[in-house]
Amino acid sequence: MKKANVAINKDLCKKCAICVHFCPKEVFTIDQDGYPLISRLDKCTGCRLCFLRCPDFALEVETELDD
Amino acid sequence: MPSDDYKQYVAMDRLPSIWCPGCGNGVALKALALAFAELEMPPDKTLLANGIGCSGRVGDYVRCHRFHGTHGRTLAFVTGIKLVRPEIKAVCLLGDGDCSAIGMSHFVHSARRNVDIVTIVINNYNYGMTGGQFSPLSPYNVITSTSRSGKAEPDIDICKLADLAGANYVFRTTIYHVVEMKNYIKEALGKKGFSLVEIVSPCPTYYARYNKIGNIIKQLEWLKDKFIPIEEYNQMKDAEKENFFWRGRLTNRDLPDLYQHTRRSRG
Numbered sequence: 468m469k470k471a472n473v474a475i476n477k478d479l480c481k482k483c484a485i486c487v488h489f490c491p492k493e494v495f496t497i498d499q500d501g502y503p504l505i506s507r508l509d510k511c512t513g514c515r516l517c518f519l520r521c522p523d524f525a526l527e528v529e530t531e532l533d534d
Numbered sequence: 535m536p537s538d539d540y541k542q543y544v545a546m547d548r549l550p551s552i553w554c555p556g557c558g559n560g561v562a563l564k565a566l567a568l569a570f571a572e573l574e575m576p577p578d579k580t581l582l583a584n585g586i587g588c589s590g591r592v593g594d595y596v597r598c599h600r601f602h603g604t605h606g607r608t609l610a611f612v613t614g615i616k617l618v619r620p621e622i623k624a625v626c627l628l629g630d631g632d633c634s635a636i637g638m639s640h641f642v643h644s645a646r647r648n649v650d651i652v653t654i655v656i657n658n659y660n661y662g663m664t665g666g667q668f669s670p671l672s673p674y675n676v677i678t679s680t681s682r683s684g685k686a687e688p689d690i691d692i693c694k695l696a697d698l699a700g701a702n703y704v705f706r707t708t709i710y711h712v713v714e715m716k717n718y719i720k721e722a723l724g725k726k727g728f729s730l731v732e733i734v735s736p737c738p739t740y741y742a743r744y745n746k747i748g749n750i751i752k753q754l755e756w757l758k759d760k761f762i763p764i765e766e767y768n769q770m771k772d773a774e775k776e777n778f779f780w781r782g783r784l785t786n787r788d789l790p791d792l793y794q795h796t797r798r799s800r801g
Contacts, residue, residue, distance in 0.1 A: 479549055483556035483738075488751045519568075519712040522560030524549055 471513035472529045473505050479525035486517035486526055539571035540564070543580075545595050552591055554662075556750030558709035558735030562656055563592050565716040566625065570598070573723055581624045583612045585632035588662040592627050606637025609644040612651050613792070620793050623723065624650070630657040631669040634692055638670070641692070645699035647792045648727045654719065655692065655730065658737040666740025677744040693732055697785045702727030704785035708734040710757040711781065718783070727791040734761065734779070 473494065482501040494511045498504040513530035544567050553559050570580060577598040584593040586605040593600040599622070603611045612624050633641050633655045644651060660678050661667045668678040668685050671692065675684040693704050703725045705718045715733060722729035736742060736753040747753045764782035767775065790798075 481550065481555035483750050485556060485750060485754065489754070516712065519564065519716070520561060521564075522553065522555075522557055523551065524544065524546065524560065524564065 470531050471508075471511040473508065473511060473517070474527045474529070475503055475505070476525045476527075477502055479523045481523050481525075483522065485520050485522070489520055490517055540567040543567040543570045543577060543597050545597050548595055551595060553588060554739045556736065556738045557588065557662075558658065558733070558737075559589050559592060559656060561709050561712060562589075562627075562654065562715070562733050562735065563595060565712060565719055566627075566654065567596075568716050569720040569723060572720060575623060575723070579622055581612070581615065581622050583608050583615075583624060583626045585626075585628045585637065586663075587629035587632050588658070589627055589629040589656040590632070606632050606635070607640060608632070609637065609640040609649075609651065609653065613644060613647070613649045616650055616793065617796065620650070624652070625723070626651050626653045628653065628655050629661075630655060630659065630671040631661045631667075634670045634690065642695065642699050645696045645701040645728045645730070648700055648702060648789055648795075650726055650728070650791045650793060652719070652722045652725075652729045652731070655732045656735045657692075657732055658735040658741060660737055660741050662737050662740060666737070666744065676741075679740065679744075693730065693784050696728070696730040700728070700789065701730050701785060702787055702789055702791070703729035703783075704732075705730070705783045706732040706734070706781045708757040708761050708781060709736060710754045711761075725786075725788075727789060734781075 480502055487495040487503050492510040494507050495503040496506045515528045518526050518528045580598040582593055582596050583601040584590040585608045593602055608626055612626055616624055657671050659672045666679040668681050670690050672685055673689050693706050697704050703722050707715045719731055722731050738750040742753040747756050761779050761781040764780040767780035
């Protein structure tokens, strides 16, 4: 099982919410300012689809093997 | 895979980009940078050439060699660059208006000559930078700034055109299919001769709004539903085909490129 950590850079984020809607595990929710909020990090599998789909280089996913 | 390798090709200090929220150009740039990083291409031997338009701004955010050509003529400039410096890997990133309208003849002749260029066409079905006018690739009957009651002209399939003209590698994908996009850009970078990767991209500001597709999320879902693999598409009846578009690899062959022809003719 992979352990992943997601980091959002709010200086680059344009609030398009692609990461929120296309995460297969629904890790993100939207906060009151419209930015993505990492609310269920324990469900993250480290597939990095949010990183690949982010148009603004605002998301980074770090995965580490943990067995 | 180390995740930070792609950053040596991206000018992170110049971000945020000028594109609208959700624009596909940033996704395509990231896929290209990841493909460069996975192939470990040296930035001093890599050229990214752009045309004019929204996609033309991609060159502002890279750290390898970059070249900003005149509208539609980028492929002609890069043909010259490739003949003088054949060791440089050239990638031409064009928009649909840039490539298929004003630059159509350069595009067809670059494919016919089989110049060793990876041409990535980011097709958002309109001219985004100038206000959402239709381009030759906009589908029939769509609403744009210059076709308020539906586009009256038929569109053209540039993938089939490049195939007919003699390109070595032709692939079409969309911004939604990110992993596929990165893998096939990588495959195109490994090919000799003219490669075309057409990436269908969302334009949330004009195309999605005019055609009542909705916001960026709805348009990505539209891309997911409408673009089906080419094998599945070919088995459909003609009436069904009208509602779908194909994606996948159309051409993969190894014809000699322009440089090889030039060397041979000189003896």
